[in-house]
Amino acid sequence: MTNRYSFSSLGPGPFLTLILFFTLSHTTYAQKPEEGVMIDKIFDLALTDSRSYEWLRDLSYNVGHRLSGSPSAAKAVQWGKQMLDTVGLDKVWLQPCMVPHWVRGEAEKIAIKTYNGEVALTALALGGSVPTPSGGIEGPVVEIRSWEQLDTLGAAGVKGKIVFYNRPMEPTYLKTFDAYRYCVDQRVHGASRAAKYGATGVLVRSMNLREDDFPHTGGMRYDSNYALIPAAAISTMGANKLHDMLQRDQVISLWMQLNCQTLPDEPSFNVIGEIRGTERPNDVILVGGHLDSWDVGHGAHDDGAGVVQSMDVLRLLHRMGYRPRHTIRCVLFMNEENGLRGGRAYAAEAERKGEYPLCSIESDAGGFTPRGFTFEGDDAVFGKLFEKIKTFEPMFEPYDLKFKVGGSGADISPLKGMKGLLSGYSPDSQRYFDYHHSADDTFDKVNKRELELGTACMAALVYLVDKYGL
Amino acid sequence: MTNRYSFSSLGPGPFLTLILFFTLSHTTYAQKPEEGVMIDKIFDLALTDSRSYEWLRDLSYNVGHRLSGSPSAAKAVQWGKQMLDTVGLDKVWLQPCMVPHWVRGEAEKIAIKTYNGEVALTALALGGSVPTPSGGIEGPVVEIRSWEQLDTLGAAGVKGKIVFYNRPMEPTYLKTFDAYRYCVDQRVHGASRAAKYGATGVLVRSMNLREDDFPHTGGMRYDSNYALIPAAAISTMGANKLHDMLQRDQVISLWMQLNCQTLPDEPSFNVIGEIRGTERPNDVILVGGHLDSWDVGHGAHDDGAGVVQSMDVLRLLHRMGYRPRHTIRCVLFMNEENGLRGGRAYAAEAERKGEYPLCSIESDAGGFTPRGFTFEGDDAVFGKLFEKIKTFEPMFEPYDLKFKVGGSGADISPLKGMKGLLSGYSPDSQRYFDYHHSADDTFDKVNKRELELGTACMAALVYLVDKYGL
Numbered sequence: 026m027t028n029r030y031s032f033s034s035l036g037p038g039p040f041l042t043l044i045l046f047f048t049l050s051h052t053t054y055a056q057k058p059e060e061g062v063m064i065d066k067i068f069d070l071a072l073t074d075s076r077s078y079e080w081l082r083d084l085s086y087n088v089g090h091r092l093s094g095s096p097s098a099a100k101a102v103q104w105g106k107q108m109l110d111t112v113g114l115d116k117v118w119l120q121p122c123m124v125p126h127w128v129r130g131e132a133e134k135i136a137i138k139t140y141n142g143e144v145a146l147t148a149l150a151l152g153g154s155v156p157t158p159s160g161g162i163e164g165p166v167v168e169i170r171s172w173e174q175l176d177t178l179g180a181a182g183v184k185g186k187i188v189f190y191n192r193p194m195e196p197t198y199l200k201t202f203d204a205y206r207y208c209v210d211q212r213v214h215g216a217s218r219a220a221k222y223g224a225t226g227v228l229v230r231s232m233n234l235r236e237d238d239f240p241h242t243g244g245m246r247y248d249s250n251y252a253l254i255p256a257a258a259i260s261t262m263g264a265n266k267l268h269d270m271l272q273r274d275q276v277i278s279l280w281m282q283l284n285c286q287t288l289p290d291e292p293s294f295n296v297i298g299e300i301r302g303t304e305r306p307n308d309v310i311l312v313g314g315h316l317d318s319w320d321v322g323h324g325a326h327d328d329g330a331g332v333v334q335s336m337d338v339l340r341l342l343h344r345m346g347y348r349p350r351h352t353i354r355c356v357l358f359m360n361e362e363n364g365l366r367g368g369r370a371y372a373a374e375a376e377r378k379g380e381y382p383l384c385s386i387e388s389d390a391g392g393f394t395p396r397g398f399t400f401e402g403d404d405a406v407f408g409k410l411f412e413k414i415k416t417f418e419p420m421f422e423p424y425d426l427k428f429k430v431g432g433s434g435a436d437i438s439p440l441k442g443m444k445g446l447l448s449g450y451s452p453d454s455q456r457y458f459d460y461h462h463s464a465d466d467t468f469d470k471v472n473k474r475e476l477e478l479g480t481a482c483m484a485a486l487v488y489l490v491d492k493y494g495l
Numbered sequence: 496m497t498n499r500y501s502f503s504s505l506g507p508g509p510f511l512t513l514i515l516f517f518t519l520s521h522t523t524y525a526q527k528p529e530e531g532v533m534i535d536k537i538f539d540l541a542l543t544d545s546r547s548y549e550w551l552r553d554l555s556y557n558v559g560h561r562l563s564g565s566p567s568a569a570k571a572v573q574w575g576k577q578m579l580d581t582v583g584l585d586k587v588w589l590q591p592c593m594v595p596h597w598v599r600g601e602a603e604k605i606a607i608k609t610y611n612g613e614v615a616l617t618a619l620a621l622g623g624s625v626p627t628p629s630g631g632i633e634g635p636v637v638e639i640r641s642w643e644q645l646d647t648l649g650a651a652g653v654k655g656k657i658v659f660y661n662r663p664m665e666p667t668y669l670k671t672f673d674a675y676r677y678c679v680d681q682r683v684h685g686a687s688r689a690a691k692y693g694a695t696g697v698l699v700r701s702m703n704l705r706e707d708d709f710p711h712t713g714g715m716r717y718d719s720n721y722a723l724i725p726a727a728a729i730s731t732m733g734a735n736k737l738h739d740m741l742q743r744d745q746v747i748s749l750w751m752q753l754n755c756q757t758l759p760d761e762p763s764f765n766v767i768g769e770i771r772g773t774e775r776p777n778d779v780i781l782v783g784g785h786l787d788s789w790d791v792g793h794g795a796h797d798d799g800a801g802v803v804q805s806m807d808v809l810r811l812l813h814r815m816g817y818r819p820r821h822t823i824r825c826v827l828f829m830n831e832e833n834g835l836r837g838g839r840a841y842a843a844e845a846e847r848k849g850e851y852p853l854c855s856i857e858s859d860a861g862g863f864t865p866r867g868f869t870f871e872g873d874d875a876v877f878g879k880l881f882e883k884i885k886t887f888e889p890m891f892e893p894y895d896l897k898f899k900v901g902g903s904g905a906d907i908s909p910l911k912g913m914k915g916l917l918s919g920y921s922p923d924s925q926r927y928f929d930y931h932h933s934a935d936d937t938f939d940k941v942n943k944r945e946l947e948l949g950t951a952c953m954a955a956l957v958y959l960v961d962k963y964g965l
Binding site: 068069072073196197199201234235394396423424425427453455456459472473474475478 | 538539542543666667669671704705864866893894895897923925926929942943944945948
């Protein structure tokens, strides 16, 4: 690279140039342990000749969002197989699974009825929600900020009303996933907990730390002991507006109309590609993300990023002519968002075949700048495995990555019982929930270098686990 | 905060809840050393009640870009003083300095003349460039990728031509500032080095790792031994297009017209606010950024972010009722981009008054997610100072921040001789050069949480230095 050799004319002179060359350029492969050299090469290749970004552009614009059971999810499966077929792996195949098929139908409509007319709110039905009757439902609104408050109000305060859950994500949690984890219970359980007291419908403040007008959908579960009532997310701005109007006693009632429905399960697939191991082919090092997304935006960060990074890990190692000792497998899981059918199907077959999931790495936290990896595993083996993986952490010192104990990924969680190491790739989390499950999760929100650095981190960890085992 | 106390109804039960409460919520001030508690409080306040983001919105939309000597730079000075006056500091004042006054004039025009007509390129004159004659200049184009190549061509290959510097930033450098440092010499020295061989004008590929159509301007210097020739930046897409057309022999000549000029120096100011120290008022802990920007976009990341973060550090400490031992000072420097007059004026007055710059922290690397701080200082004292500051690093463990040896900031660099510690706040660098010095550096590119976390990091470091000294 010419520019690498043109320093001496910058002024510092050849000596300083030499120093700069050896300190800055980490394609300086001299005087480094073999594995350090290999990791540098992986990063250099990821930053100069990766497919991650172009694959994500293609998936975003030519397939688009891809909810399980939809025609675009079927298209995504074909896309994933076609792309992996171009890489030159030892094997690429589709693993069948049946998936739920929930459809949104016509766009949701929500209107706040006030003494001065109606105010419309942007909304998205929650995934799995029942529809309203065709004419919609209407009722007074009761705002709820905690479960205690709901239980205290009870049937007397809730019956016949629309419950508005408005407990925001906690901004002081440094990791936004912590704020999400302790807020999302409103979205998942809100409908049945309100139905228990006779509510007729539910609105949930979007899981978003930012104030904007994008509603964020996501999965919800009904408790079959109670009536199934319709549930939708409104944007953070919409939630603030409704809150203010309730405070000012301006709200007569709220009308909502959802046209979603659940259709019979559909056949679908996980997309899998592998480089066969030369020494321990039955021990699998897995990298994966989920191919399905919610039915808005591009599903670019959630989880197009994890999909293309996982595909590119195998592509990069293959291009480097690396022959692994263990089988290295890329799995594009189907149906993470509303069923985990793909993850369960993969684990069931691995169990049947007696494949040992030596190390499984999932990327499902967005295509942001890398911060590290989290690790978990079955209590019987985790201590030993984590102790071993920690010995690789110094290799990532130049990249400021940390190895921590923590959750891995939903799709690989069914593998836990098979006593391998599970890992979650952990990019910076600050911007993730700005986009998550919303129409704003589009390709243009992903930075090329941040995405590629994630690919490189995952490839480097896969390489180290393959070389040294666990 | 209700949501803090509503966990026990999420399912995990009171015991797990208690654990979660103590591990997740870092407003858990119990059982922590005093300074840890204070740092947690600083972060909580920054994430719930900071002004950084709203101040940046106001500066971006109501003042806008603010090149030294321009009416908007004068407006920015008044804006900075007005905002600091609302905080309730011990003292807020303006420190005068004369600044250069370069104006862009009418928009630049560049046209590639081909056998099939003209192709226009977006461009920005480099700051300090001379204009072309009113009718523009025209000549054949010679593409240069290294100084060796330029020197080899010499007058025979360059005379009468327009030199097109097209050496890209090196993508394999992990820290984009390294890629910038070893590429920007083309922008700074390109004109005179080409003029030496008789070139009539210069085009420089924008310092941008992304492929887009935004030209990125920036400072350049003339060597008075050679003719002063006009110089402009073209976008990375424009540079790639021109390169391809040159490869295909499609280019007859290139025409460029720049209407910029340098006017007489203008009076301007640094904006300064301080909380007076109770024990060592003459020892100053400084936080600062630069108030001026280039004359496109909002100057949001460069350096509106550093400006509002520095102001907010004093505001947060003041709101917490913190009485510092040393004087804590916020300095909004004028003229970092094309003269450093504000930084020099500040250092000269500090020297005159015999103020000791105990620790000076500059934020001028964008409003991105925090990664750490870099430190430098006069060789005579740096070792001891760095050893001491390193003892604070464990305090930032929960925030994944690293303390490293490295550059600090241009505006504070004139203080180096006074033997204090100099620090650069270091946010993640991956996206910085996407926006730097371009019309794309606008408010909407800044994430609220990432900005606020930077404010918190700076305030926490200021607090520790004040409490323990150096």
